[in-house]
Amino acid sequence: MSSSIETLVNREYAYGFVTEVDADTLPPGLSEAVIRLISAKKDEPEWLLEWRLKAYRRWLTMKEPHWPNVTYGPIDYQSQSYYSAPRSVTPLQSLDDVDPELLKTYEKLGIPLNEQKFLSGVAVDAIFDSVSVGTTMKEELKAHGIIFCSLGEAVREHPELVQKYLGSVVPHSDNFFAALNAAVFSDGSFVYVPKGVRCPMELSTYFRINSEGTGQFERTLIVADEGSYVSYLEGCTAPKRSTNQLHAAVVELIALKDATIKYSTVQNWYAGDKQGLGGVYNFVTKRGKCLGANSKISWTQVETGSAITWKYPSVILQGDNSTGEFYSVAVVNNHQQADTGTKMIHIGRNTKSNIVSKGISAGHGQNSYRGQVKVMPKATGARNYTQCDSMLVGNQCGAHTFPYIEVGNNSAQVEHEASTSKIGEDQIFYLKQRGLSAEQAVSMIVSGFCKEVFKELPMEFALEAQQLLGITLEGSVG
Amino acid sequence: MIESYLRGFERISASGGATAPDWARSLRLSAITRFETLGFPTTKNEDWHFTSVAPIAEREFELLAPPTHGVTAAQLAPLAFGATDWHTLVFVNGRYDAKLSSAAALPDGVTLVPLKQAYETLPLLVEQYLGKVATFEGQTFTALNTAFLDDGAVVHIEKEIEVARPIHLLFVSDTSAGAGTAQPHNLIVLDRFAKATVIESYAGLDGAGAYFTNVVTEAVVGDGATLTHLKLQRESEQAYHVGTLDVRQARDSHLVSFSFATGAALSRTNIYTELRGDGCGATLNGLYLGDGEQHIDHQTRIEHVEPNCYSRELYKGILDGSAHGVFNGKVYVHPAAQKTDGKQTNNTLLLSEKAQIDTKPQLEIFADDVKCTHGATVGRLDETALFYLKSRGIAARTARQLLTYAFAADVLESIELAEVREGLEAATLRRYIEQS
Numbered sequence: 073m074s075s076s077i078e079t080l081v082n083r084e085y086a087y088g089f090v091t092e093v094d095a096d097t098l099p100p101g102l103s104e105a106v107i108r109l110i111s112a113k114k115d116e117p118e119w120l121l122e123w124r125l126k127a128y129r130r131w132l133t134m135k136e137p138h139w140p141n142v143t144y145g146p147i148d149y150q151s152q153s154y155y156s157a158p159r160s161v162t163p164l165q166s167l168d169d170v171d172p173e174l175l176k177t178y179e180k181l182g183i184p185l186n187e188q189k190f191l192s193g194v195a196v197d198a199i200f201d202s203v204s205v206g207t208t209m210k211e212e213l214k215a216h217g218i219i220f221c222s223l224g225e226a227v228r229e230h231p232e233l234v235q236k237y238l239g240s241v242v243p244h245s246d247n248f249f250a251a252l253n254a255a256v257f258s259d260g261s262f263v264y265v266p267k268g269v270r271c272p273m274e275l276s277t278y279f280r281i282n283s284e285g286t287g288q289f290e291r292t293l294i295v296a297d298e299g300s301y302v303s304y305l306e307g308c309t310a311p312k313r314s315t316n317q318l319h320a321a322v323v324e325l326i327a328l329k330d331a332t333i334k335y336s337t338v339q340n341w342y343a344g345d346k347q348g349l350g351g352v353y354n355f356v357t358k359r360g361k362c363l364g365a366n367s368k369i370s371w372t373q374v375e376t377g378s379a380i381t382w383k384y385p386s387v388i389l390q391g392d393n394s395t396g397e398f399y400s401v402a403v404v405n406n407h408q409q410a411d412t413g414t415k416m417i418h419i420g421r422n423t424k425s426n427i428v429s430k431g432i433s434a435g436h437g438q439n440s441y442r443g444q445v446k447v448m449p450k451a452t453g454a455r456n457y458t459q460c461d462s463m464l465v466g467n468q469c470g471a472h473t474f475p476y477i478e479v480g481n482n483s484a485q486v487e488h489e490a491s492t493s494k495i496g497e498d499q500i501f502y503l504k505q506r507g508l509s510a511e512q513a514v515s516m517i518v519s520g521f522c523k524e525v526f527k528e529l530p531m532e533f534a535l536e537a538q539q540l541l542g543i544t545l546e547g548s549v550g
Numbered sequence: 551m552i553e554s555y556l557r558g559f560e561r562i563s564a565s566g567g568a569t570a571p572d573w574a575r576s577l578r579l580s581a582i583t584r585f586e587t588l589g590f591p592t593t594k595n596e597d598w599h600f601t602s603v604a605p606i607a608e609r610e611f612e613l614l615a616p617p618t619h620g621v622t623a624a625q626l627a628p629l630a631f632g633a634t635d636w637h638t639l640v641f642v643n644g645r646y647d648a649k650l651s652s653a654a655a656l657p658d659g660v661t662l663v664p665l666k667q668a669y670e671t672l673p674l675l676v677e678q679y680l681g682k683v684a685t686f687e688g689q690t691f692t693a694l695n696t697a698f699l700d701d702g703a704v705v706h707i708e709k710e711i712e713v714a715r716p717i718h719l720l721f722v723s724d725t726s727a728g729a730g731t732a733q734p735h736n737l738i739v740l741d742r743f744a745k746a747t748v749i750e751s752y753a754g755l756d757g758a759g760a761y762f763t764n765v766v767t768e769a770v771v772g773d774g775a776t777l778t779h780l781k782l783q784r785e786s787e788q789a790y791h792v793g794t795l796d797v798r799q800a801r802d803s804h805l806v807s808f809s810f811a812t813g814a815a816l817s818r819t820n821i822y823t824e825l826r827g828d829g830c831g832a833t834l835n836g837l838y839l840g841d842g843e844q845h846i847d848h849q850t851r852i853e854h855v856e857p858n859c860y861s862r863e864l865y866k867g868i869l870d871g872s873a874h875g876v877f878n879g880k881v882y883v884h885p886a887a888q889k890t891d892g893k894q895t896n897n898t899l900l901l902s903e904k905a906q907i908d909t910k911p912q913l914e915i916f917a918d919d920v921k922c923t924h925g926a927t928v929g930r931l932d933e934t935a936l937f938y939l940k941s942r943g944i945a946a947r948t949a950r951q952l953l954t955y956a957f958a959a960d961v962l963e964s965i966e967l968a969e970v971r972e973g974l975e976a977a978t979l980r981r982y983i984e985q986s
Contacts (some may be wrong), residue, residue, distance in 0.1 A: 139596070284867070464918035467885070473913040478600075479928040482900030491923040497664050 077368075089233040097156040097286065102149055107255055117231060127244035134248045140411035140471055141440040142380050144353065145317060154256040156286040168330050197261045197277045209273065213387035218302075219264040220351060221389050223291055226262035233264055237295050241361045242322040243348070249382075250357040251321040253289045257322065262291035265300040265331075274530055276305040279321075281341070281352065287318035293409030294324070296331035298364065301336040302457060305530060307393055308341050308377070314350045315341075316379060321356045329364025329391065334530050337385075338537050340377035348407025348436070351379025357501035362394030365420070370397035374537040375410060384442065386415035389451075396425040399525040403541060404437025404469070413443035413460075413474075418484070420450040429460040430522050432541075433469035440472040447484040454484040463490040463521055554610040560615075566837065568667055571673065571780045574699060575731055576852035577681045581696035589691045592934035598907040600876040601847045603907040605816055606790050613698065618726050623650060629753050629784070630718060631973030636749070637662055638718040639703045644732025645764070646701055662717055662747075662983065665735065668704035675706060680737055681720025684796035691792045691818075695766040697760035699731040702765075705737070707744035709772070716747040716967060723754050723786065727761035736767040740775040741862040742800075747778040747967055752793070754755060756814065762798065763791040769795065771803040773827065778806040780970055781821075784815035787842070794820040800857075801827025808965055809865075810974060811846050815827035818847040825852070825887075829888040835906065836865040837974075840873030840905070847876035853886035854917075863894040866961045867981075868954060869905035876908050881922060890917060893948050894924040897958050914973075931957075951983045960983070 077473050091463030097108060107128055109127035111121040136147070197220065213220050219230060226234050227504075244254035261277045298303050308319075319341060325333050329500040335358075346352025371385040398414035400493045416425035439462065449453045462471035473490045503513035519526075519538065526534050560581045570578075590607035593597040621642050628726055630636055639662060640650035646664035653662045661672060668676050686693035703719045721734060725920050750764055763785065771777045777797070785791045791814040797805050809819050822908075823832050838846045852861045867875045882893045898907040911924040939949035958978045965971040 074568060235789070296812075369964040425793075462913075462915070464915070464920070467888070467918040468915070469918065470916040472915060473911075473924070475911060475926070477898065477907075477909045477926055478897075479908075480906045482903055482930045484904055485929040486927065488911070488912070490913060490925070491921075492913055492919045495922050 080425050081323045087495070100153050101152050102154055102256065106154055110256060110258065113155065114227075116227060118522065119235060120227060121489040122245060123239065124255050127251050127432050128219060130245045131248065131251035131255055132213045134251055140382050140442070140475070141438065142382060142409040142411050144316070144380055147353070149252075150405070152318065153260055153286045154289070157188070158356075175404045176195075190440075195227040198280070199273075212272070216272060217266040218269060218271055219262065221262055223257075223262045223293060224261040226293075230262075230264070233295065234262065234293065235373075237293055237324065237326055239324075240324050241359050242357050247303065247357060249355045250322050253291060253320050253322045253357070254312070257289045259289040259432050260292045260321070263294040263302060263304065263365040265296045265302045268299040270300065271302040274303050274305055276307070279306065279308040281317055287320065292321070292323040294333055294335070295326045296328060296333045297491065299326045299330040301332045304336070305538075306335070306337045307364045308339050310523070316351060316353055318353045323356070323358040323385075325360030325369055326365035327360065327362050327364065327369050327394075329365045331364065332368040332370075333360060334370045335360070337373040337375075338377045339373065339381070344406065345379045345407050348379065350409075352377065354378035354381045354383065356383040358383060360386070360396070361388045362391050362396065362420075362423075364394075365391040365459045366393045367391050370399075371414065372525065373401070373412075374525070374541075375400065375402040375412060376528070376541065378410075379408060381408075381410040381412055384414055385410050386424065388417045388418070388419065389425065390419045392420040393422045394420055395423070398427045398429070399528045400429045400539070401432070401541070401550045402430070402439055402488050403434070404439045405434040407436050409435045411440040411442055413441045415444040416446070416456060417446075418447045418454040418456070420451060421453055422453040427456070427458040427460070428524050431460070431462040431471055431527055432518065432521070433462065434465040434466065436468045438470045439470070440474060441475040441490075444476040445476070445486055446478045447481050447486065449480040450540050451481050452483045454486075456482060456484075457485045458488040458489045461521070463518070464494045465494065473511060551608065551610050552586060555694060555697070556586060558613050558628065560941065562698070565854070569669070569671055570700070570855045571677070571678055574669070574680070578697050579698050581686055581693045584691060585693035585697055588688070588693060589637045591690055596686050596879070597849065600878075601816075601818060601845065603816070606762060606792070609729065609762070614727060614732050614761070615732035616645040617642050617726045621647070621650065621722060621754055622723050624739040625755055625765070626650060626720060626722065626731045626942070629720060629722070629751055630832055632968045634752070634968045636716050636718040637713075639664065639718055639948055640703065640812065641703075641721045641732075641734060643717070643723055643727050643730065644701055644734050647859070653683070655709065657713060659711040659715055661704065661706040663704055665702045665704055665737075665800050668737075672704060672706060675739060676704060676737065677741060679768060679770055680735075681954055682897070683770060683798045684766050684794060689794070689986075691764050691768050692794055695733045695735055695764050695794075697767050699735050700733075702735040702737070703747070703749060706739045707741060707746045710743045713743040714745070714748050718749045718751065720751045721753070721763065721765070723758040723761050723763070725755070725757040725759070725790070727754075731762040731764065734763075734765045737770040738767065740769075740771050742773040743774060744772065746776045747780070748969065749780045749782065750782070751782045752791060753784040754789055754814070756883070758786040758789065760788040760790070760815070763792070765793045767793075768793045771797060771798040771799045771805060775800075776804040776806070778966065779808070780965065780967065781807070781809045782970070783809070783811040783813055783817060785815065787815060787816065789814045791817040793818070797823040797825060799823060799825050799832065799978045802829045803827065804830065805832045806966070807832070807834045809848065811836070811838040811848070811970045812840075814846075815843065815857065816845045818849070820849045822851045823853070825861070826855050828856050828858050828860040830856070832861045834861070834865075834965075837852065837958055838865070838867040838875060839958070839978070840867070840875055841870040843871070844873045845876075846873065849878045849880075851880040851882065852892070854881070854883045854890045854892065856886060857888040857890070859887065860891040861893070864961055864964070865896045866958065867898040867907065868901060868958060869898065869907060870901040871922075872902070872904040872906075874906045874908075878910045878912065879924070880912045880914065883917050883920055883922065885916045888919040889919050890920040890922065892922040896926045898928045900928065901930070901953065902956065902971065907953055955979055
């Protein structure tokens with residue numbers, strides 16, 4: 073194996089450390105009182121509290137879904153804490169006020185929040201457990217009229233925008249985990265790009281779970297007004313814990329006429345140890361709505377972490393000529409399980425969607441692609457192309473494909489292609505006879521397999537993703 | 551209505567049903583219990599997500615008796631495309647009709663008898679396999695069928711025998727079928743290196759109404775044996791049809807299956823095969839043609855249990871009017887099934903604006919050294935192909951018809967048996983190409 077890959081492969085989960093910060097954590101348990109308390113702590117207006125309570129009451133009537141192709145023990149929703157905040161950030165005025173301990177944490181993670189040291193031109197909103205600890209580059213964004221702040225701050229500063237769009241794509245009653253999120257969501261990022269503005273830099277949120285026994289329930293809302301463009305990145309890590317932590321986030325994207333939103337995720341929550349102990353349950357609802365004509369929403373995800381991943385970034389193609397895209401690499405190793413894919417709902421005329429999904433299963437990992445392409449009767453001229461490929465490394469893992477194709481309009485053109493294979497012996501043989509070692513050949517084939525997705529990622533993330541792929545496949549390649 | 555079946559079951563039990571051996575009667579009893587527990591599936595059941603069986607579940611069907619007035623051989627001839635030398639068992643309203651059947655000139659080592667006779671002549675074979683391949687644990691309609699296990703065909707081909715002419719199991723319903731139900735149950739056993747073609751036909755004769763056929767066929771394909779199975783579903787327009795073919799394949803055996811579905815208001819065809827030996831092959835092809843308000847559902851499941859097997863699947867559909875097609879193809883590769891080679895394709899052509907298709911090709915793979923692909927396409931006729939034909943001087947309408955026919959002919963070509971291939975080609979041609 074080439075030396076650089078080798079070091080990657082032998083590297084452990086690098087983000088498993090715990091930061092010692094004084095945290096304000098609610099006692100475990102969930103009730104209306106807890107929701108009122110969260111809302112009060114965040115000084116929220118009445119309508120938001122009502123919305124939370126409505127979601128909570130709805131959640132009580134719902135059952136945890138078990139249709140995904142994953143297995144896990146029962147989750148005790150009363151045994152975890154629904155709010156944890158580093159005590160030092162309460163009066164969040166500027167980054168200078170941020171606890172140096174927290175800044176160090178983010179530096180360790182490779183996310184410099186300190187603007188002087190900041191070179192790469194990415195604005196970052198850092199979310200530590202339940203709250204946002206700092207947002208960089210705010211001033212420059214403000215000059216363009218772009219709002220980029222924590223959702224809590226947006227509720228205070230721009231209530232009209234939040235009230236208009238919150239829950240408009242993922243309603244409070246959407247599904248079990250979305251309802252739970254709507255009831256207890258702590259913080260998240262809010263982005264508003266005004267008419268005709270092209271966001272001059274990548275916006276990024278970095279999520280970090282730190283406290284033990286807490287879940288993370290953040291909520292992200294991105295609104296791209298007419299003719300605007302924004303590219304948003306999201307990264308996640310968590311410390312190594314032997315217990316499972318629940319992460320039930322909601323992301324809502326709204327693209328108005330002629331707007332484009334590009335949303336990229338590199339998900340690297342702690343995946344549990346080699347025996348499958350611990351790790352994050354990543355049960356996330358992500359959905360975008362192409363509300364206006366000619367709008368476009370593009371999801372790119374690299375899923376390497378989490379013990380269990382259960383997410384389907386989707387696009388509702390409501391505006392005529394709108395486009396939805398989904399590019400995904402999902403890697404499972406050891407005892408990881410992933411049930412991920414997308415939904416493309418074609419409603420408007422001449423809507424297009426493109427799905428490229430690459431799954432790699434190693435160790436005892438189980439990887440499922442589950443996707444829905446639905447063409448409504450009025451969606452004339454709809455076009456979809458889906459490609460989903462799986463690669464198997466080792467003989468204990470599994471790869472599964474569950475595409476649902478529902479076409480109600482005969483002018484639609486829908487194509488789905490899927491393949492599952494292991495790395496071909498003939499491919500390795502070919503590379504070997506060109507002078508590469510078997511290990512080099514394998515790593516070259518794997519990176520070639522994922523290339524179509526990686527090329528969709530912004531530069532900084534593409535490199536990180538490539539490295540993560542190496543780490544996740546630790547010990548199984550070659 | 552579950553209750554009407556339960557009442558029907560009690561009536562039959564009370565009146566003896568004495569022709570069946572004890573094991574069959576206890577099988578029926580456990581099946582009716584299972585049916586009662588399961589109830590009819592709702593669309594919340596993943597296997598029935600796109601097909602509501604409410605029209606069947608909400609109706610009361612009487613168990614059919616043999617017809618009161620005779621069905622004639624002339625009425626049946628077109629259903630066999632005019633072929634006269636097939637070995638045929640005829641069932642009218644689900645009941646064996648000896649007069650219409652012609653299974654006399656069978657080669658040695660081949661048995662083709664109705665179930666009741668098989669209880670006498672092949673008791674060990676029937677007891678060994680019946681109800682063992684098509685298990686009803688999670689299958690409502692198989693449980694329902696097994697509960698009313700009484701009539702059907704048993705085919706047994708002894709080792710190394712090749713049956714040259716096809717065996718035809720012809721199930722027809724006539725005007726007296728009304729709102730009744732037939733629950734035939736067939737068993738096909740091929741011993742090692744045997745080879746046979748079995749055609750299962752389901753058809754409604756003129757005037758047959760909204761009857762309900764629920765059939766289960768179990769097939770056991772021995773080492774190195776080859777079973778060619780053709781299912782032709784041409785039920786009456788108002789009828790309901792649920793058909794399950796459950797196959798178990800042994801080492802180096804082959805299954806070549808073709809399902810043609812064009813009849814019934816609501817139909818569901820299940821084709822399941824388990825590749826339980828090294829080096830098996832399964833080819834599952836099909837064509838569904840829908841129009842009006844028809845609902846045509848196919849579900850296939852290929853289980854690769856052992857290594858070095860291949861499976862090939864091509865299902866095509868043409869939907870017109872407000873027809874609703876459903877295709878769900880599952881390929882399941884067990885951990886031991888290394889070197890599996892699977893390919894699955896589903897193409898549907900939507901001719902009208904209201905036609906609708908839900909397709910769900912599915913791969914579940916637990917072994918690593920495999921090559922599996924699937925593909926699905928949905929669309930209307932290719933504009934460039936139409937343009938090409940028009941540029942060659944062919945009228946737009948004719949061009950459309952030609953391309954529609956060609957779409958179907960592509961899969962019909964795979965049928966080896968000439969009479970059936972040509973018969974279906976001619977029928978498809980008549981359906982899609984206007985004769986001048």
